[in-house]
Each structure stands twice: as C-alpha cells, then as structure tokens.
Amino acid sequence: MNKPPLIFLNLSNPDTFSGTGSIIILEYTDEDAAMRAAQKIALETGRSVTIRDERARVIGAVPAPSKH
Template identity: 70%
Template sequence: MIQKPPLIVLDVSNPAAFSGKGSIIVLEYTNEDAAMRVARKIARETGRAVTIRSEDMRVIGSIPAATTH
C-alpha cells in the first residue's frame, strides 16, 4: 500500500471578508518548507493573514496580515 505524505494546509483569510463580500482560500501542500515560503509570499503580496496547519488542523505557523504605515 502506498502512503501519501501528510497534507499541509494554507488558510488565507481576509479579516474584512466576513461582511459577506470576501472569500477564504485554502491551498494544500505536502512539503512544510514550501508551504511556509508560499504562505510568506501570499501574506506579503495580498496583505492577508495566512495560517499554516497540519492535516489534523494543528497550527504549524501563522503569518500576520501585512500592515501599511
């Protein structure tokens, strides 16, 4: 039996999205380092917070939303 590597989930959220006009984006990865690189890039380029979770939804890391000064 072939075992699949555990999934790593990136949950991209926009704090203002819950007014009914936003969205939640979920991406799945199998490599934690690649997932962290993508999470940092998404947070930087979109200004959104990104949470990195294991397959069992345990938080691996969190990138806060970028702030502008």
C-alpha cells in the same frame, strides 16, 4: 506506500463580499514550500496566513505585513 501528510494554507478575509468573508485554502505536502507560499501570499495580499496540518492543528502563521 504512505502518502505525505497534507499541509493547508488558510487565508481569510472577513471584509470582502459585502462582509460575508472569503477563504482561500491551498494544499501542500512540503512544509518548507508551504511556508514560502504563505509568506508570499501575506506580502501580496496584506493578509495574515495560517498554516495547518491535516488534522487542522496550527503549525505556523505569517502575520499581515505592517503598514508604514
């Protein structure tokens, strides 16, 4: 049985932890669910989120929300 390919959400914040940065990575197998989660994370954190396939190729990106 073939496993569905993994999809990773990558949220980076280079300004946290005294400038050393932080990275949050979540794994998904459903691309639509990954995109919905990325959009929600971007809105709630104010950070951009990158969506990558299991070979680390970028398959999508959600920009940080613009500030008004």
